[in-house]
Amino acid sequence: MxxxxxxxxxxxxxxxxxxxxxxxxxxxxxxxxxxxxxxxxxxxxxxxxxxxxxxxxxxxxxxxxIDATDVDATTQLIKETNSDIVVNLGAAFINMSVLEACLNTGAAYL
Incomplete structure (x- = not known):
């Protein structure tokens, strides 16, 4: 798959x-x-x-x-795009919000 x-x-x-x-x-x-x-x-x-x-x-x-500091918006984007893997290559200050969005959706975080 x-x-x-x-x-x-x-x-x-x-x-x-x-x-x-x-x-x-x-x-x-x-x-x-x-x-x-x-x-x-x-x-x-x-x-x-x-x-x-x-x-x-x-x-x-x-x-x-996307404003990746917004956990809800990032969670919604992961769902909307049906993303299985999120590759976070943004600035360091968004790490925790993107990680939380991945935990909310079950997407793998890289």
């Missing part, structure tokens, strides 16, 4: 992680990139498409805006 991925953050490390996830999305499921600045997420997605790194175009690759 393929696992849907939620990548939180849109900085340099998130950029690399999103490219690697896209290159392996034939094994993974849908990929959502979320950050407080959605345009940064969209720029990562554009880069993935420009470099033809999306292995399986049938799986979704999309972005969402």
């Amino acid at each position: 393929k696992k849907n991925i939620l990548i939180i953050g849109a900085g340099g490390v998130a950029h690399v992680a999103a490219h690697k996830a896209a290159m392996n999305n034939n094994v993974l499921g849908d990929i959502c990139i979320a950050s407080r600045t959605q345009s940064k997420c969209d720029a990562i997605i554009d880069s993935i498409h420009r470099k033809n790194h999306l292995q399986n175009p049938e799986n979704r690759l999309y972005s969402k805006q």
Whole structure:
């Protein structure tokens, strides 16, 4: 069963992680990139498409805006995206709220 991925953050490390996830999305499921600045997420997605790194175009690759310090909003986003795995690549101050949202939903936290 393929696992849907939620990548939180849109900085340099998130950029690399999103490219690697896209290159392996034939094994993974849908990929959502979320950050407080959605345009940064969209720029990562554009880069993935420009470099033809999306292995399986049938799986979704999309972005969402999120305030990851808001546990309820982050919990809702995990549910909305049906994410099995959350890769937290945002700033250190969001760690506990993202972890709590993962505990609320049963999603794996990385």
